[in-house]
Amino acid sequence: MNSNENQKTQEQKLYLMVIAVYVWKVNSVAGMWIENPDRTLVKAAEYSVRSDSSSIDYQLARAFHIFNAPEECLNDEELDILKQYHKNFPSLSVGDYVCVNGEGYMCASEGWKKVEEVPVNKQISTKEWVNLTFTAARN
Numbered sequence: 001m002n003s004n005e006n007q008k009t010q011e012q013k014l015y016l017m018v019i020a021v022y023v024w025k026v027n028s029v030a031g032m033w034i035e036n037p038d039r040t041l042v043k044a045a046e047y048s049v050r051s052d053s054s055s056i057d058y059q060l061a062r063a064f065h066i067f068n069a070p071e072e073c074l075n076d077e078e079l080d081i082l083k084q085y086h087k088n089f090p091s092l093s094v095g096d097y098v099c100v101n102g103e104g105y106m107c108a109s110e111g112w113k114k115v116e117e118v119p120v121n122k123q124i125s126t127k128e129w130v131n132l133t134f135t136a137a138r139n
Helices: 003-012 056-068 075-090 124-139
Strands: 015-023 024-029 033-035 041-050 097-100 103-107 114-117
Touching: 015 056, 041 056, 041 075, 056 075, 056 097, 056 103
Parallel strands: none
Antiparallel strands: 015 041, 015 097, 024 033, 097 103, 103 114
C-alpha cells in the first residue's frame, strides 16, 4: 500500500462528532458561579471534533474530562475547547447534559443516563430541578 492509500484509509477512520453541552449554571454579575435563577437549561458549549472513535461513551467521557480535568492533563485540542467555552460555566456536573450528534445524555453520579429529550429552554420549578438533579445523582 503506498502512502496516499495509507493516508486515505486513515482518513476514512475519522468520525465527525458534534458535541453540545447544556448546564444549569450561569455566571452572575459579581463573577460568582450561581445556579440559573429561572431554572432553564442553557447551552454552554458546542464543538465539533474529528475522532477515531465513534463511541458515544468515549465522547461523553472526553467531554467530562475537558470540562473537569486540570489544564495540564489536556491535549492541545482539548485545551482549545476548554479555553473557548470555560468562561460559560465552571465544570460539567451531575444533572447537566451532553448531546453527541443529537443524542442526549444526562450526567449522573456515575456515568451517563440516556434521555429522550434535553429540556432546553423549558422552565422548571425549583422542586422539579431538585428532583431531577437528585435522581441523576442517585442513578
